[in-house]
Amino acid sequence: MDRLGLSLPVIWDDGHTIAERFQPQGMPATYVLGADGTLLHEHLGYDRDTWDAFVAFLSSK
Numbered sequence: 001m002d003r004l005g006l007s008l009p010v011i012w013d014d015g016h017t018i019a020e021r022f023q024p025q026g027m028p029a030t031y032v033l034g035a036d037g038t039l040l041h042e043h044l045g046y047d048r049d050t051w052d053a054f055v056a057f058l059s060s061k
Contacts, residue, residue, distance in 0.1 A: 005059075032058065 013019055022031060025044060032041040043054045 030054070 011018070018031060019029070022029070022039070022042070028044075028046060030043040031039060034040050041054070041057055043050070
């Protein structure tokens with residue numbers, strides 16, 4: 001996050017609460033939630049092109 005210049009809170013799901021709620025179909029799974037808890041964006045897996053698009057989405061918010 002620091003390297004990308006993003007200042008979003010990162011939450012590690014140690015208790016699996018988020019995983020139980022969203023039932024990810026792959027790993028790694030990244031979720032962006034609104035202040036009210038609604039799912040704004042979901043990113044599953046990893047490949048560079050998709051990750052770059054995800055970072056662009058975050059940067060635009």
